[in-house]
Amino acid sequence: MKFVDEARIKVVAGDGGNGCASFRREKYIPKGGPDGGDGGNGGSVYLVADSGLNTLVDFRTQRMHKAERGQNGMGRERSGRKGQDLHVRVPVGTRVLEGETGELLGELLHHQQELLVAKGGERGIGNVHFKSSTNRTPRQFTHGTPGERRELNLELILLADVGLLGMPNAGKSSLISRISSARPKIADYPFTTLYPNLGVVSLGSGRSFVVADIPGVIEGAAEGAGLGLQFLKHLSRTRLLLHLVDVAPLDESVDYAVEVKQIEQELSRYSAELVDKERWLVLNKKDLLPDETFDERCRELLEAVEWDGPVYGVSAVTGEGVKSLIGDLMQRLEAIWHAERSLDEETDDESWDPLRG
Structure with missing residues (x-):
């Protein structure tokens, strides 16, 4: 296997799911009120040190790493599912730098050590949270926030005595x-x-x-x-x-x-x-x-x-x-x-x- 000790990748966390604007509609309940649920949080991206890897060669071909988006909220106060986190395996000894500024984000020096590199977006809330004594039919809801997006420079520095x-x-x-x-x-x-x-x-x-x-x-x-x-x-x-x-x-x-x-x-x-x-x-x-x-x-x-x-x-x-x-x-x-x-x-x-x- 070719030894590659530097790579540049892009990580994209999942967006938060949108809240839902919904009203309860059931037989014999003509004015059931708001029942829009919340969205799910977006998935985050983690780098995980793996002692079984010894090169960054795979990142030369797979540069984009994207976590799952949060599911939108639904009626009947049902919340959307949280986006699944993405765990990207890297060799032990990997140094992680912010692509634009060169800022050191962290180093992965031990097997199974994790580093959060892109945080998932926050969920949006449904209209059920906006009801009040003066606003019984709220149509307000919020959208989920975007997940973090980053360009990262990975540097593998061998761990030797x-x-x-x-x-x-x-x-x-x-x-x-x-x-x-x-x-x-x-x-x-x-x-x-x-x-x-x-x-x-x-x-x-x-x-x-x-x-x-x-x-x-x-x-x-x-x-x-x-x-x-x-x-x-x-x-x-x-x-x-x-x-x-x-x-x-x-x-x-x-x-x-x-x-x-x-x-x-x-x-x-x-x-x-x-x-x-x-x-x-x-x-x-x-x-x-x-x-x-x-x-x-x-x-x-x-x-x-x-x-x-x-x-x-x-x-x-x-x-x-x-x-x-x-x-x-x-x-x-x-x-x-x-x-x-x-x-x-x-x-x-x-x-x-x-x-x-």
């Missing part, structure tokens, strides 16, 4: 295929990866995390060069980034320090939050170099970029150093999750009102 970052052909796809069951396309030319891939890394019962591999980032990605602008957003929800560097490129004139700084610059241009995210440096293709050469290149790179974070030397092809890397990643993520849960518990305690319980 770890994001792989690096220049084209740095070995990101090889690494994700080594540590998970993901099988992205792998070749010896740049931009082999054309869309994000997700892989689940399992270290035993109850210990696993999700890794996202995005297309390679090049200079100018934050302004739209290559595929960077389209997919950099998928790193925004990760908790940690792995910055892969190819230490054995075919072109020996490549300056690794310049490449690392270029990517840092693109992250900064795209988002201040993204550039401040925790990042580990992973020097890939270690198997292609003698140990002395690898150590020398590693030392030169760290001095040139003034790196003070974690550094790992690995070979995504042979698996050298990979086990240590994913083991440390698991421990770090478990510490992050524990801190997040503790913060949530503290927030809940502070918001507790003793009067309400």
